[in-house]
Amino acid sequence: MPELPEVETVRLQLLDKVVGKTISGVEVFHDKSVDYEEAVEDRLLTKTIEHIDRVGKLMIFSFVGEQDLYVLAHLKMTGQFFFVGGDEVVGGGHSMTVTDMELPGRHTRLAWYFTDSSTLYFNDMRLFGYVKLADAAAVAAARAKFGPEPIAADFDVKAFSVALRKKKALVKAVLLDQSFIAGLGNIYVDEALWRAKVRPTRRASTLTRAQAAAIAAASGDVMRESITVGGTTFRHFKDTGGQNGNFTDYLKVFGKQGIKCPRCGEIIVKIKTAGRGTHYCPGCQK
């Protein structure tokens, strides 16, 4: 699932659902997903979730009274968190029922059971994602790898513009580089470049200052807008209640190859750039 808006959607839901809850049991269904060593799950027993932070597409769980114990969670391609509330009551107002899903199911890799009988499941079909323990040093090291986020209020457009000019790679590849700018993935890069009217195949170093500024603004805009409607479900993304994101309805180029550009009417094409499927309008993206 995984770009910033989808991760943020999950994070916001989990803040509401699991912060303050105490872990009473941990069940590991697949070792690769958790990187847990023997009996390591014991370290989480009786711990209470204090907060969930996010850097780029990485979620960081902290625990009450623990200064050196964290959990890093990355969804990568197909990771999903599902919350099933023990106190969930039919007609309870804002039920978060996970529908049409067997939990734990074939792709469930981990479960955290809470003292109130609710459960947080981690599903991940392709096993690229993880929910692993980390100490404070590991968290700091992980944080240090991320560049600035375009949704941040203090995002430095000037610095971004200057840095872009030093990049020889294609702008598509540069925007996918999490250490350069954090949060964009394959969908939002294509959408942001469409909004900014810039071709993904342009070398970053050839972009004008105005184009760089447009890309920065579009990147922030598209991700902020997506967060407000629960992210994009193109294939695998589900929120913690098993629901799809609604930004799919607002995509302009991603997956739209062969149909007309809503801005200029040219036919949108799909090519391969930076090893990724890339969609753009040859009519209005320069």
Place this chain on the structure above:
DNA sequence: AATTATGTTGCGGT
């Protein structure tokens, strides 16, 4: 039925 693509990213090679 084999090949191809998939919303990520870390690695190894140039």
Place this chain on the structure above:
DNA sequence: AACCGCAACATAAT
């Protein structure tokens, strides 16, 4: 160092 291609893995689509 910067950049590029591919592998990690499971599944659906062609």
